[in-house]
Amino acid sequence: MADNAADVVSLIAASLxxxxxxxxxSLTEVARRAGIAKSTLSQLESGTGNPSVETLWxxxxxxxxxxxxxxxxxxxxxxxxxxxxGPVVHSEQAHYEATMLASCPPGxxxxxxxxxxxxxxxxxxxPHMPGTxxxxxxxxxxxxxxxxxxxxxxxxxxxVSYPGDVPHIFDAxxxxxxxxxxxxxx
Amino acid sequence: MADNAADVVSLIAASLxxxxxxxxxSLTEVARRAGIAKSTLSQLESGTGNPSVETLWxxxxxxxxxxxxxxxxxxxxxxxxxxxxGPVVHSEQAHYEATMLASCPPGxxxxxxxxxxxxxxxxxxxPHMPGTxxxxxxxxxxxxxxxxxxxxxxxxxxxVSYPGDVPHIFDAxxxxxxxxxxxxxx
DNA sequence: TAGGGCTGTTCGTCAAATCGAACGAATCGT
DNA sequence: ACGATTCGTTCGATTTGACGAACAGCCCTA
Numbered sequence: 439m440a441d442n443a444a445d446v447v448s449l450i451a452a453s454l455x456x457x458x459x460x461x462x463x464s465l466t467e468v469a470r471r472a473g474i475a476k477s478t479l480s481q482l483e484s485g486t487g488n489p490s491v492e493t494l495w496x497x498x499x500x501x502x503x504x505x506x507x508x509x510x511x512x513x514x515x516x517x518x519x520x521x522x523x524g525p526v527v528h529s530e531q532a533h534y535e536a537t538m539l540a541s542c543p544p545g546x547x548x549x550x551x552x553x554x555x556x557x558x559x560x561x562x563x564x565p566h567m568p569g570t571x572x573x574x575x576x577x578x579x580x581x582x583x584x585x586x587x588x589x590x591x592x593x594x595x596x597x598v599s600y601p602g603d604v605p606h607i608f609d610a611x612x613x614x615x616x617x618x619x620x621x622x623x624x
Numbered sequence: 625m626a627d628n629a630a631d632v633v634s635l636i637a638a639s640l641x642x643x644x645x646x647x648x649x650s651l652t653e654v655a656r657r658a659g660i661a662k663s664t665l666s667q668l669e670s671g672t673g674n675p676s677v678e679t680l681w682x683x684x685x686x687x688x689x690x691x692x693x694x695x696x697x698x699x700x701x702x703x704x705x706x707x708x709x710g711p712v713v714h715s716e717q718a719h720y721e722a723t724m725l726a727s728c729p730p731g732x733x734x735x736x737x738x739x740x741x742x743x744x745x746x747x748x749x750x751p752h753m754p755g756t757x758x759x760x761x762x763x764x765x766x767x768x769x770x771x772x773x774x775x776x777x778x779x780x781x782x783x784v785s786y787p788g789d790v791p792h793i794f795d796a797x798x799x800x801x802x803x804x805x806x807x808x809x810x
Numbered sequence: 811t812a813g814g815g816c817t818g819t820t821c822g823t824c825a826a827a828t829c830g831a832a833c834g835a836a837t838c839g840t
Numbered sequence: 841a842c843g844a845t846t847c848g849t850t851c852g853a854t855t856t857g858a859c860g861a862a863c864a865g866c867c868c869t870a
Binding site: 446447450482487489490491492494495504505509514539540548551552554573575577578585594595597616618620624 | 628632633674675676677678680681690691693695725726734736738740759761763764769781782785788802804806808809
């Protein structure tokens, strides 16, 4: 994502050109489908202007891409983090390790963690950013997880999702309890 | 997400009110931080107007929320899918099961799957939507996964991410190879 | 009660985004 | 070779978003 608002227009310009090239449509045709003047689209693709959300939205629909795709630069890389590697966050209550696998890059909306915990005092998390949604898939062991007052017991392969902006726990019931957590910033 | 461009402004209006209520800031203060006139913000929150991306961007920064948060409505539920449950997709080459855990709801940008595969002929996936990014965390077993021509061998706990819009494989090397896949529609 | 500070709204003005038409260039078919 | 069609760009005219000031309402204090 751009660091400041001034870069957004040029970023959008590049996105519009890229997406239109992908569809193979002409500038005239995209403008017609979006219901905007082709002169407007021409200026936007050249980096001149500052489109309104309605204009940009119509273009997103015409190009068949989600809205956010036009304001976020593409990124495509192959990255491997081995079981022992990666930045690790230790819980204050110990017996709990979270390895950040895919941090929320600028403009994205999810973090992915690998969790490894041992039985002991329940690991309590403070609420995260409002609107956060957590997904948990248990790999091995057994765990009591979810909102503090309505936690669910999970076995290997089980899945649970719950709001992340309320107090919640991750309480390992067996040694070497591991899982994957997707923290989604809705 | 809004179905048509006309709803976007009212959706943004609601988002602006919601996010500002969350921060507890006053309209005047948010306008000051965003560097825009408070009259502009007042009109935007009332659903009048059609902000430019620069304006909306500045507001996103001032409110401390990602840009996309302002155009997507919130959602929050608790859902559990047990190891045996959920909609299952069988591969045409068999020996490969994918359970959809969290399908991409309107406006969201990721699917979450539980994978269980057996050794056999490599499971080849056709490219998905352009811009798709796949994250894979291996739970048990061993697998050769990634873009077809640059696949990586993974052991339990290993993580890999790769573009999903190119041909890629998931080739189990041990029985009962399980993992979690996050398909992200960037 | 009068004052100051804050809230959010509404007004007129100016700059800018959008539009529609005309333009030169390139391609295609007759 | 010539018109016909499409391409993307540039131009002036119009619409509209953004701004700043003035506004009424609220709370607290002197």
